[in-house]
Amino acid sequence: MKTKEDTMITSDLLTHPHIKTNLVVSQLVEVILSREEGTLSATGAVSAHTGKYTGRSPDDKYIVHDETSDDVDWGKVNQSIDEATFDHLLEKVTTYLRNKNELFHFRGFAGADENFRLPLQVITEYAWHNLFARQLFITPTEKELAEHQSQFTVISAPTFKADPETDGTNSEVFVFISFKKRIVLIGGTEYAGEIKKSIFSVMNYLLPKSDVLPMHCSANIGHEGDVALFFGLSGTGKTTLSADPNRRLVGDDEHGWSPNGVFNIEGGCYAKCINLSEKKEPQIYNAIRFGSVLENVILDDASRHPDYDDTSLTENTRAAYPLENMENIVKPSVAGHPNTIIFLTADASGTLPPISRLSKEQAMYHFLSGYTSKLAGTERGVTQPQATFSSCFGSPFLPLAPSTYAEMLGEKVDQHDANVFLVNTGWTGGSYGTGERISLAYTRAMVRAALEGELNTVETVQDSIFGLNIPTHIAGVPDDILVPMNTWSDQEAYKQEAKALAMKFHDNFSKFQHASEAIRQAGPIYTGNE
Numbered sequence: 001m002k003t004k005e006d007t008m009i010t011s012d013l014l015t016h017p018h019i020k021t022n023l024v025v026s027q028l029v030e031v032i033l034s035r036e037e038g039t040l041s042a043t044g045a046v047s048a049h050t051g052k053y054t055g056r057s058p059d060d061k062y063i064v065h066d067e068t069s070d071d072v073d074w075g076k077v078n079q080s081i082d083e084a085t086f087d088h089l090l091e092k093v094t095t096y097l098r099n100k101n102e103l104f105h106f107r108g109f110a111g112a113d114e115n116f117r118l119p120l121q122v123i124t125e126y127a128w129h130n131l132f133a134r135q136l137f138i139t140p141t142e143k144e145l146a147e148h149q150s151q152f153t154v155i156s157a158p159t160f161k162a163d164p165e166t167d168g169t170n171s172e173v174f175v176f177i178s179f180k181k182r183i184v185l186i187g188g189t190e191y192a193g194e195i196k197k198s199i200f201s202v203m204n205y206l207l208p209k210s211d212v213l214p215m216h217c218s219a220n221i222g223h224e225g226d227v228a229l230f231f232g233l234s235g236t237g238k239t240t241l242s243a244d245p246n247r248r249l250v251g252d253d254e255h256g257w258s259p260n261g262v263f264n265i266e267g268g269c270y271a272k273c274i275n276l277s278e279k280k281e282p283q284i285y286n287a288i289r290f291g292s293v294l295e296n297v298i299l300d301d302a303s304r305h306p307d308y309d310d311t312s313l314t315e316n317t318r319a320a321y322p323l324e325n326m327e328n329i330v331k332p333s334v335a336g337h338p339n340t341i342i343f344l345t346a347d348a349s350g351t352l353p354p355i356s357r358l359s360k361e362q363a364m365y366h367f368l369s370g371y372t373s374k375l376a377g378t379e380r381g382v383t384q385p386q387a388t389f390s391s392c393f394g395s396p397f398l399p400l401a402p403s404t405y406a407e408m409l410g411e412k413v414d415q416h417d418a419n420v421f422l423v424n425t426g427w428t429g430g431s432y433g434t435g436e437r438i439s440l441a442y443t444r445a446m447v448r449a450a451l452e453g454e455l456n457t458v459e460t461v462q463d464s465i466f467g468l469n470i471p472t473h474i475a476g477v478p479d480d481i482l483v484p485m486n487t488w489s490d491q492e493a494y495k496q497e498a499k500a501l502a503m504k505f506h507d508n509f510s511k512f513q514h515a516s517e518a519i520r521q522a523g524p525i526y527t528g529n530e
Contacts (some may be wrong), residue, residue, distance in 0.1 A: 009515065012094045013103065013123055013155070021105040022145060025291040028104075031127040035102075037127050042304040044290030045319065047297055050190040053173065054296050054314035056197060057189055058396050060173040061508070068180035072205075073401040085168040086176055090166070090185055096160045097125060103453045104130035109138040110199050112333035113263035114258060116212055117305035118203065121150040122195060125157050132192040132293050135320045137199070138267035141165060152182045152202055158190040176199060177399075183234055193318070196270060197397060200254050203265055205399040213257040213408040216394030218242035218374050219264070219335060227262060227335045228451050229255070231393040232344030233372045234316075237425040239271045240440070241344070241447055243283040250335050257412055266332030269326070273297055273317040276308040280440055287325035294319050299458065326384035337416040340451050348373035348385035350435040351484050351498035354477075355446040356422045356468035357455055361522035363413065363420040367392055368406050368519075369505060373426060385432050387501070389508040404515060413472045421450045422468065428486040431497055438481070445476035465498045467525040502526040 013019070013485040023031070029046055032038045038048035063072055065080035072078050097103060104124045111117030121284040133154075140148055161172040173188035175198055184198040204214045218238040228247070232238045239252040251264030252271065271284050273294070278285040288306070295318040298310040300498065308317065323329050343366055345352060358366060369392045373385040389395075391402035398405060413420065425443055427436035449455050449471075460469040461483070470482055480486040488494040502524035509515070509523055 011246075012098060014105065014115070016098060016100075016103045018101060019103040019105050023104070023130070025131065027129040028127055028134065028230075029291065032131065035127060037126055037269050038172060039299060039304070041294060041299050041306055043288055044304065045288050045291070045292035046128060046131065047292045047294040047299050047306070048298055049313065050192070053189040053191045055137045055191060056172045056193055056396070057171070057175065057191075060170050060188075060356060061175040061180050061396075064175070064176065064178040064180065066178075066180045068397075072239060072399045077398055084188055086185070086324065087180055088168075088182065089174065089176065089187075090163065092487065093157045093160055093185060093187055097123070097155070097157055099274050101124060102127075106130050106133045106137070107145060107150060108134070108267070109141055110203055110265050111263060112138060112265070112267075113256065113258060113260065114156070114262070115260070116207065116210055116258055118152060118199075118206065119148055119150050120154065120199065122154040122156065126190070127157060127291075128293060129158070129192050129195065131291070131384060132320050132395050133195055134267040135291065135293060135322050136266055136270060142316075152184070152199070154184040154195055154198060156195055157184065157187040160187040162188055162384050174478050179205060192293070192320070193270065196266070199401060200265065200311065201253070201397045203256070204394075206399050208400060208404060208408065212260060213405060213412060214265070215257060216392070216397065217255055218252045219255050219338075220244060220247040220261050221250060222332055222451060223333050225336065226339040227337065227338045228342065229262070229338045230342050230344055231367075232391055233370070233374070233393055235272060236344035236346045236372055238344060239284065240281055241342075241443070243281065244444075245283065245298065245328065247451075248330045249323070249326050250330045250333050251323070254336065261334065261336040263326060263335070264323075266335075267410065268320060268322045268350055271319050271321075273306070273308050273319050274315050275497060279288040283326055283328075284319075285497070287321045288319045289321075289325060292319055292321035292325065315421050337376040337412075338418050342421045342447065342450065343367065343420070343422045345422065345424050345426065346385070347371075347501075347520045348387065348410060349497050349501045350425070350427035350429065350431045350488070351494060351501055352422075352424040352439050353463060353468055353470045353484055354424050354428065354443065354481060355455075355474070356463070356470055358420045358422055358468075359409070359459060359522065360413065361518045362468070364406060364410050364519045364523075365509070365522040366422055366440055367409055368515065369508060369523075370395060371505065373432070387504060389504075390473070392410045419450070419456060421455070423447065423450075428481060428484060430489075435487070442477045442481060453513075465495070465502050465524060465526045466485045467523070499526050503528055
């Protein structure tokens with residue numbers, strides 16, 4: 001349903017004399033090159049740089065506090081602003097964009113299941129941002145475009161810098177969401193990921209109201225129709241592990257779990273490119289071709305081939321490409337209910353087991369905890385891995401209380417009898433700087449065993465500090481790798497590091513006062529008392 005505010009946007013921005021709506025990929029590429037917004041790489045992908053902001057700006061994200069958003073879980077993640085501040089900045093940005101020579105407009109959807117999809121529109125100052133939106137969201141057919149009625153609008157004005165003193169922002173960057181007016185307002189940053197993640201936040205607010213669990217996870221399907229979910233924050237391996245040549249991809253980052261099954265929220269993939277190689281990740285490597293967007297990837301001056309090992313701009317190098325660029329995909333991007341759920345963590349302490357089988361209570365504990373090490377480049381100011389706890393493996397994108405999503409997950413896991421595993425894709429043999437990243441080949445072998453049911457009955461040993469149940473043998477993986485302490489040359493140093501991490505778990509979980517005693521007891525065994 002169109003609101004009065006939507007009509008205002010239509011009159012002020014969509015009637016711009018040189019606004020270009022739903023240009024096809026080749027047209028957008030032509031415009032990007034003519035405007036010198038990016039460079040054409042040897043693969044055919046457009047390469048663009050985002051300036052000083054090479055990751056999300058969580059401290060600059062706000063939700064408008066009004067009668068519509070009373071159920072938002074306000075706090076450090078969901079910062080509030082008032083309607084007057086939002087309206088003031090919306091008017092300034094609208095006037096600013098109205099004076100631009102060109103604007104770009106995409107109309108499409110979030111949500112592959114037609115029963116739960118969100119019709120949206122994205123208005124951008126940059127053509128390459130519009131190409132990004134086209135590749136990441138779901139592009140409508142001609143018939144769908146003719147009948148399209150946007151229910152949410154994203155406005156992106158990267159060259160508009162806010163003035164904190166007069167605009168009520170934290171910095172020159174701002175990401176505002178108004179659920180009442182159904183508008184996302186972005187400015188001051190050229191990082192395109194803000195467009196994608198803001199709509200994910202919107203879906204995390206809207207979908208639970210329709211009995212759909214929104215999830216920060218990837219999903220794929222096996223030959224027998226078995227469905228797997230991979231939860232995890234940026235850099236933990238969702239995209240890499242779900243891109244399996246032996247399984248069909250549903251999506252790499254954002255999904256909904258409805259009474260009918262799982263569906264992709266997006267129409268494309270947003271893959272990290274650091275150290276990307278054709279040998280290790282052939283599906284992703286070969287998917288980056290014409291129409292794709294490379295973000296902060298350095299090109300060789302002579303050949304224009306991407307240098308995925310060059311992190312001189314950021315470690316958070318990215319590629320955006322449509323699902324159709326992948327060989328094994330599910331189309332449309334919908335699937336049945338999950339058989340296996342995998343929680344991914346990139347533990348920089350090097351003390352968590354590379355794979356553990358979780359009980360139902362442990363699954364709830366680790367879902368609420370959402371532990372990982374925040375990797376360099378994913379957010380402003382992060383240059384070294386930092387231990388972090390992100391509820392439901394997606395706290396920055398959850399407008400509602402974490403318990404809302406956790407309770408929904410618990411009910412669905414119970415209802416569909418899904419097996420849950422915790423997989424550490426981080427460090428082994430020592431912490432970051434001393435140890436090394438766990439071999440991707442080993443991680444793939446462990447995940448394969450979990451997906452094929454080999455770990456459901458295998459013998460396990462309980463970790464004495466974390467209480468996790470570790471398989472004693474997995475084909476293709478050295479037995480010593482499975483027990484972290486065995487990979488450390490100094491086992492006393494391992495124990496101290498592991499105990500320190502266990503206490504971080506306990507400290508973090510103390511905020512979940514309403515969790516049952518059974519879930520509380522499912523955390524690390526070590527509590528600080530020798």
